Amino acid sequence: MKMKVVQCWDDGVTADIRLTEILRKYNAKASFNLNAGKHGVTPKPEWIFKGTKVERMEWDVMEDVYQGFTIANHSLTHPRLEQLTPEEALKDIVEGRDRLQQFFNQPILGFAYPFGSYNEMVMEALRKAGHVYSRTTKSCDKIYPPENVMEFHPNCHFLADDFFERYERAKKDGVFYFWGHSYEMVYDDMWRDFEELIARISSDNESQWSELPDLF
Numbered sequence: 001m002k003m004k005v006v007q008c009w010d011d012g013v014t015a016d017i018r019l020t021e022i023l024r025k026y027n028a029k030a031s032f033n034l035n036a037g038k039h040g041v042t043p044k045p046e047w048i049f050k051g052t053k054v055e056r057m058e059w060d061v062m063e064d065v066y067q068g069f070t071i072a073n074h075s076l077t078h079p080r081l082e083q084l085t086p087e088e089a090l091k092d093i094v095e096g097r098d099r100l101q102q103f104f105n106q107p108i109l110g111f112a113y114p115f116g117s118y119n120e121m122v123m124e125a126l127r128k129a130g131h132v133y134s135r136t137t138k139s140c141d142k143i144y145p146p147e148n149v150m151e152f153h154p155n156c157h158f159l160a161d162d163f164f165e166r167y168e169r170a171k172k173d174g175v176f177y178f179w180g181h182s183y184e185m186v187y188d189d190m191w192r193d194f195e196e197l198i199a200r201i202s203s204d205n206e207s208q209w210s211e212l213p214d215l216f
């Protein structure tokens with residue numbers, strides 16, 4: 001049995017354009033966790049990361065950029081959901097999911113916690129809203145099958161120093177899951193390293209790229 005490799009990327013930023021070009025080149029599958037309430041008709045400046053401007057992608061290009069990839073929900077407005085009332089949290093989650101479902105015309109099954117933070121109330125809202133899993137930001141070795149699908153831990157972040165050690169260790173469990181934000185690649189050599197990482201996984205006969213919702 002080949003190990004299933006899954007990856008997901010948060011926040012729907014313009015650097016996803018460069019990222020998806022690399023993924024397509026190596027036939028790599030991926031999920032993108034998006035905040036439907038954060039995109040506008042032009043790229044929207046959001047914050048500065050290590051001296052580089054981070055922008056949300058404009059709606060107009062999103063259909064093309066994410067064509068062929070899986071879309072998942074990251075809430076409507078990226079709040080700290082556990083600080084909202086249960087009604088507010090549910091509304092932000094449901095509306096985010098509905099808008100993505102309509103725009104991309106695909107079932108939205110996955111979720112990633114904004115800021116990686118959650119509690120029992122948030123997990124309950126996600127179940128109610130129809131999600132089948134939700135990703136945390138806690139790196140774990142033994143991730144699959146998760147004890148709780150609303151606490152699906154990744155193996156690691158894509159910039160983890162021990163990325164390929166974790167990748168090799170995961171082969172005995174059959175699933176390897178990594179995540180990140182494309183805006184974290186602020187230098188060209190980081191993009192080059194990332195392309196090498198994707199190429200290495202794609203050429204590994206013991207692995208295959210898989211879709212996250214297919215794990216559940």
Ligand SMILES: [Zn+2]
Nearest residue numbers: 010011114115
């Ligand atoms: Zn986020």
